[in-house]
Amino acid sequence: MGNERSGAPKMWQEEGDGLVRCLLCHHRCRLREGGVGRCGVRRAVGGEMTSLVYGRVVAANIDPIEKKPLYHVLPGSRTYSIATLGCNFTCRHCQNAAISQVGEGAAVQRSGVAREPGEIVAAALAGGCRSISYTYVEPTVFFEYAYDCSLLAVQAGLGNIFVSNGYMTGQAIDHIAPLLTAINIDLKAWDDDFYRHICGGSLQPVLDSIARCRERGVWVEVTTLLIPGVNDGDGELAAIADFLVSLDANIPWHVSAYHPAHLMWQPGPTPAATLVRARDIGLARGLRHVYTGNRAGCGGEDTMCPQCGLVLIARQGYRIGEMRLVGGRCPACGTSLAGVWQ
Template identity: 55%
Template sequence: MKEAMLYTPLDENRVHCYLCSQHCRIDPGGIGKCGVRQNREGRLWSLVYGKVIAQHVDPVEKKPLFHFFPGTTSYSIATAGCNFKCLFCQNADISQSPGIYGYGVSISAEQIADRAQEHGCASISYTYTEPTIFMEYALDVAALAKERGLANVFVTNGYMSREALDAIAPFLGAANVDLKSFNDEFYQKQCGARLKPVLISLEGMKKRGIWLEVTTLIIPGLNDSDDELKQIAQYLVGLGAEIPWHVSRFHPAYRMGDIGPTPVETIRRARKIGLEAGIHYVYTGNIPGDAGESTLCHSCGAVLIRRVGYSISKQNLNNGACAKCGTVPAGIGMN
């Protein structure tokens, strides 16, 4: 347990937490919407500092990040909790269960950095749950990682406050942000959140020079219309046409078991919409072996990185540029 950052005392021992855009006002003894930050006698505490509930060595492509040191591994960690309440959560067992903050193995920041290096990882990813809610721990790990030459990656819903982004940005090399919909009603009903703060975070990350990739999980009947997909695509083009967009296939999960998997053709249609809007790199997700997994030169269409699931082979790359036309693909560590 560690005293939380980014909170303000209020009257009658209440506190205002502004770590994320939920802006919880928490009564004495109460816990924020994330389930892991508690007011104890007028002071706010993180209940999950150093309590790791998941840790794995993952391909960086699993985040997914396709333009950030492709082919490397990332030491991936999470604590319990989340500031969203997504009805379709893929990791509900470690993010949504009441009292989940009591679970996890105590591991120091130094041990995480050590393990990442021992496994030959190029980066540490803060993922599986929402990293914003374990920001105190993430900051300590990220500072050590940067000192040791390891990159840091956030896989996030983008709901951190501006102050939280200011704190972590100096240490972040890349982020994959879930843009779950372009409809505020979807965010309210399906996630217990709002759209605008996510867009503010995306724009803030771009402005701060963090490498960005964006993922949208396409759910039948909820966010799969041509109009909405075009809105997302047009927004991303305005933010930066070089930002990769991952359009992923939904599978029934958590409280959304009554909706079937997304048809493969819907995912391919979403990819086509993104490319036609002007996004340089649009990828199909959760369809192993699909042609939409590979990186193509956005100028001439040559295959630069062929992917089958998380297995990759680089082709037609010469010193980081397309061997056919000389165009340099966007990203970091692409050569």
């Protein structure tokens, strides 16, 4: 589509000589007429940047919000999760490569099922969801659609959640932040080479996005998928924890198990001991909430009161076992727990 259907702000600029620059992510693709960006789903047409996937939904599911993962946002609630094709990263270990890594062209424009933003909001409400999640691929690449859905969702009393690689520009964050309840940002490694060679991105913009989303009042949780021998060194994990503590020790950090996928079949899956070690490092560096994920039997899934240690939210996988939090506070010592509880 052209972007004429969308109420989203214009996220591109003309650069003369028929060139158009996309302002959505740090690739800042500069395209000639007909050119397609690195994400495969945005094309320069008639001197404008257009989305090839507006309203073309390739995945729609009702998920527990814990699956995003978000552990400090409306615990136990359902979230209506959607995606189009496309991604601005090329992670060799992508768990959703079938929909994120796409070729450009007509097949993209015919992908999925056509659904207007109002239909997404109606489906979320009908499914008993309290939020809509833009997830599975990088939502920045379908920004206009996510923006329009988010606007209607807010009007309907629903929250909005981005699950993101954090590579969006500051301008994109500033536009979407007022509509977002929360964002989970992947901090994939404390290593720019990892970002360049494994993901096709770079580290610093991701760090900037984490800080900026917080500054704009969006609740932020961070996830790091631990790949054995690749990004799981003690020093690297400590550096990530130190960075998060420097912003706010209350930022929840999810250390998750990797499973071989897409183009990365070695090494094997993350051992439980690595997740336990990462959690221990995060807590020792001063983070208040570090959670293990994607692997059972590690412990580290419950939310504890940072003051008295009482288990406030007990979890088994994505299910809430017991909820003791009362009005966002510990019932034993009255300490307020950081998060979005209403």
